Structure formats: structure tokens, C-alpha cells
Amino acid sequence: MDRGLDPSIALNLLENALRDLMEHAYAEQWGPSWLDKVSTQKQREVWADRAQAERDRIRKGVAAVSPVGLQYSNLYDLTAIAEKNWQPLASALGKSKDCLPLLRRADSLRNTVAHNRLLVAHERDLLSGIAGQIRNQVTIYMSNHDPAGDIYPRIEKLADSFGRIIRPSLDSPPSLTAEQVLHPGDVVEFTCFGTDPQDRSLAWELWKPKVRQPVPRATTNAGEEACLEWVVSEDDVQERCWIDIRMSAVGARHHRNGSLDGSGVFVYIVRPPRGAW
Structure with missing residues (x-):
């Protein structure tokens, strides 16, 4: 029986959808300095460390460059940012009281996946469903900002x-x-x-x-x-x-x-x- 998306793929889809939405919606709301508005210096330092660790792993000796936007954030970071800065996201995700509990539940499952522990069947289905719902909402929102967005990828x-x-x-x-x-x-x-x-x-x-x-x-x-x-x-x-x-x-x-x-x-x-x- 189909058990939905693999948990790691579902998490990737969910995080990417949130990053894409935030980078678009927050830039519209606050302009080029939006990242400073929605994140802390400590968060940005952690993301920079993650970026550098990845670059060191991929290619030795390459000079460090600053990470862009939310690329190295995780679902915990994204959920916290959404909770504090919901209004620009509401057009895509609806009311915070409906969506935030889903994000928090997905984040609790992320910890299990991150530690290579298996999800039980209903948890796997739940994570896949949350990721699919958020991705679809973001896709519809972004498509509505593109005159041909309902036709082409x-x-x-x-x-x-x-x-x-x-x-x-x-x-x-x-x-x-x-x-x-x-x-x-x-x-x-x-x-x-x-x-x-x-x-x-x-x-x-x-x-x-x-x-x-x-x-x-x-x-x-x-x-x-x-x-x-x-x-x-x-x-x-x-x-x-x-x-x-x-x-x-x-x-x-x-x-x-x-x-x-x-x-x-x-x-x-x-x-x-x-x-x-």
C-alpha cells in the first residue's frame, strides 16, 4: 500500500516550500533587508556555520561566501520565524491557528527523521500530508503572482x-x-x-x-x-x-x-x- 512520500523527501519539500514563500512574501513586505527583520544574529551565524561546513565537505580550500536567505535554516527555524511574522504569509497559508499546529507537529517528526529513527505508519502519512498541503498552497500562491502561473512550471x-x-x-x-x-x-x-x-x-x-x-x-x-x-x-x-x-x-x-x-x-x-x- 502507498505510504506517501519518503519522510526525508517530505521534509525537504516542506522546508523548501516555506523558504520559497518566505523569501517572496517577506521581500514584498520589507524589501531587501527582510532577512534582518525576521531572523536574529545568532540564527544567521548558525546558518553561516552550516554553510561553511557544507562547503568544506564538498570542496576543500574554497573561500567562504555568505549564505543566501534561508537556505541553511531548518524546519524549527522556519516555524519560529513564521510564528513571529505570520501576516505576510497569510495569503498563502491561511490563518495561523490552523497552519502553525501542522508545522509544529511536522517539526516534532523532523527530530525523529534527523536521528535516523523510523516513523510509524500514521506519522509517515501525517508528515507526507502536511508537506503536500503546504507545497500545494505555496504553489497556488506563487502561480497567482505569475500571469501564466496556472499553465507552466x-x-x-x-x-x-x-x-x-x-x-x-x-x-x-x-x-x-x-x-x-x-x-x-x-x-x-x-x-x-x-x-x-x-x-x-x-x-x-x-x-x-x-x-x-x-x-x-x-x-x-x-x-x-x-x-x-x-x-x-x-x-x-x-x-x-x-x-x-x-x-x-x-x-x-x-x-x-x-x-x-x-x-x-x-x-x-x-x-x-x-x-x-
Whole structure:
């Protein structure tokens, strides 16, 4: 019998939905300084430590960069922020007295999942249901802020392994120039997250210069993260190497822009192998 989403996937969906909603709604309410408004210095320091630990794990010797927004917050942080700053979220999530108990219950289950303990069947179903409900509410809200949002999927977040983030639904143009200097043999991982009002699967592609087909590809359910990996080669050597992440709905007859429903571009400096110039 179908027991719903895997608990770790459900938590990921729930946290990503809340982050996306908060970053959109709070920026509308308070402008660019919204993060300082809704979080404490101590919270931001903890998130910075988590970001640095991840960067140290992924790639040794890369200079630290400040985490963006709520990327390294967890459900406990997000629930506390929502409780203190509910009004901008109400259009999407409804009354706090109805939604906050669900978030608190999900957070209590998060502790079990985080310690690799199994949830019993009804807890698994409950967590999956809460995640699905919140994700759907956020998707509907965000779609209503997009004139074609009820037709096409939307990229909510693209992130590279240096902690840099593009949000094509919010950023214009959806591109970002990274400061890191790369060399052939380096590996960059991209995390991609999108939603679709029609709940279709999403196809993700990574395009790079001098290559006429995407390398690599991935397909996910809407609302789940996709991971793409770029292994830097000598063909990528140039001072502005554009890495284009593209997304489209699988099986759709129509797309937002040609054959695509969304894209974002990361720009890197790629130099020849050390000692080869």
C-alpha cells in the first residue's frame, strides 16, 4: 500500500516550500533587508556555520561566501520565524491557528527523521500530508503572482556547490557570475528545484559552451530536487564560461518559451590546467 512520500523527501519539500514563500512574501513586505527583520544574529551565524561546513565537505580550500536567505535554516527555524511574522504569509497559508499546529507537529517528526529513527505508519502519512498541503498552497500562491502561473512550471531555485543561488521566478535577469576560478578536473554540483501547477514531471538539462547537447540530464517529480554535475574539462576554458540550466515539463504540448519553461545561467572563470599555459 502507498505510504506517501519518503519522510526525508517530505521534509525537504516542506522546508523548501516555506523558504520559497518566505523569501517572496517577506521581500514584498520589507524589501531587501527582510532577512534582518525576521531572523536574529545568532540564527544567521548558525546558518553561516552550516554553510561553511557544507562547503568544506564538498570542496576543500574554497573561500567562504555568505549564505543566501534561508537556505541553511531548518524546519524549527522556519516555524519560529513564521510564528513571529505570520501576516505576510497569510495569503498563502491561511490563518495561523490552523497552519502553525501542522508545522509544529511536522517539526516534532523532523527530530525523529534527523536521528535516523523510523516513523510509524500514521506519522509517515501525517508528515507526507502536511508537506503536500503546504507545497500545494505555496504553489497556488506563487502561480497567482505569475500571469501564466496556472499553465507552466516554474523554477524556484538553482544553487551551485559554492552556495550561490539563482531564483528565476524572482531574479531578472536569471543569471549569476561566480567569483571562483575553476580548472579542468574540478567538479561543480547544481541543485535544482521547481514546481508545477499541473504536477507534471520536470526535465532538467545542463548546457555548456561548445557542446550541442545537454550534459547531463535529470528528471524529477514536481517539487523534488534534481542534482546535476558538471565536470570541468579543457573545452570549458575561457574567462566567462556560461553554464545554462534549463527546465521543461515532461510531455507538455506547450511551453513558456520555445521548448523551455525556465532557465538560469551561472558564469564561471575557467583557466587552463596549472602549468599548461
